[in-house]
Amino acid sequence: MPAITYPIDTEAPAPALPAIDQLNHLIRGRRSVFPQHFSGEVVPREQVEMILENAHWAPTHGRTEPWFFHVYSGEGLAQFGELHAKLYKQHAPADQFSEVKYETLRTKPTHCSHLIVLCMKRGSNEKIPVIEEIESVACAVQNMALTVAALGLGGYWGSGGMTYHPALRDALGLGPDDQVLGLFHLGVPKAAPAQGLRKTPWTEHVAWHE
Numbered sequence: 739m740p741a742i743t744y745p746i747d748t749e750a751p752a753p754a755l756p757a758i759d760q761l762n763h764l765i766r767g768r769r770s771v772f773p774q775h776f777s778g779e780v781v782p783r784e785q786v787e788m789i790l791e792n793a794h795w796a797p798t799h800g801r802t803e804p805w806f807f808h809v810y811s812g813e814g815l816a817q818f819g820e821l822h823a824k825l826y827k828q829h830a831p832a833d834q835f836s837e838v839k840y841e842t843l844r845t846k847p848t849h850c851s852h853l854i855v856l857c858m859k860r861g862s863n864e865k866i867p868v869i870e871e872i873e874s875v876a877c878a879v880q881n882m883a884l885t886v887a888a889l890g891l892g893g894y895w896g897s898g899g900m901t902y903h904p905a906l907r908d909a910l911g912l913g914p915d916d917q918v919l920g921l922f923h924l925g926v927p928k929a930a931p932a933q934g935l936r937k938t939p940w941t942e943h944v945a946w947h948e
């Protein structure tokens with residue numbers, strides 16, 4: 739199967755591959771691309787909307803659609819960085835506070851085209867376990883990541899800093915039963931990402947019962 743070449747020329751006719759080969763190519767070729775590898779170009783709004791619309795087509799138990807995305811771009815990127823760093827400074831235990839981490843949290847968003855804060859908003863249907871709401875958001879994020887790859891863009895799901903701290907959840911106006919699940923950093927890659935790696939073959943993760 740040919741490797742994905744970046745940037746993908748979205749104007750070019752689709753390669754004459756059967757749909758299943760295109761899907762395999764996309765799934766296996768998707769890579770996490772980190773902000774230091776972004777070019778600084780801004781992803782067009784229509785593409786960001788397509789990414790978010792595809793996220794919305796993830797499956798949910800009970801049609802709860804529990805995802806919510808705060809999308810930062812332009813001046814919003816620096817504002818989010820300031821907020822994230824400020825919360826870290828306020829809440830990190832004094833003996834664990836790192837000035838380097840503070841600066842990274844503050845400036846990293848500014849290297850992105852867009853920063854999408856991945857949230858789970860708990861619905862009112864208590865029959866649906868929280869874990870299923872989180873699983874649905876993860877499905878939505880994978881839709882997002884595959885769309886990003888198909889567009890020849892780059893991104894990654896980060897869960898560092900204050901991601902799981904209630905202070906970030908509260909600052910974003912989420913409720914006590916809601917959760918921040920990560921930060922999706924989106925940008926235009928400067929170059930093709932490195933070859934993907936898996937430590938184990940997929941066959942080690944499967945037990946057949948025939």
Ligand SMILES: Cc1cc2nc3c(=O)[nH]c(=O)nc-3n(C[C@H](O)[C@H](O)[C@H](O)COP(=O)(O)O)c2cc1C
Pocket residue numbers: 768769770771894895896897898920934935
């Ligand atoms: C829930 C989740 C949280 C992640 N958090 C981080 C993170 O905090 N920092 C990081 O460098 N990568 C993070 N990643 C990305 C992984 O590092 C990346 O997916 C992994 O290295 C595999 O690379 P690939 O996505 O190119 O296949 C996270 C991925 C997931 C699914």
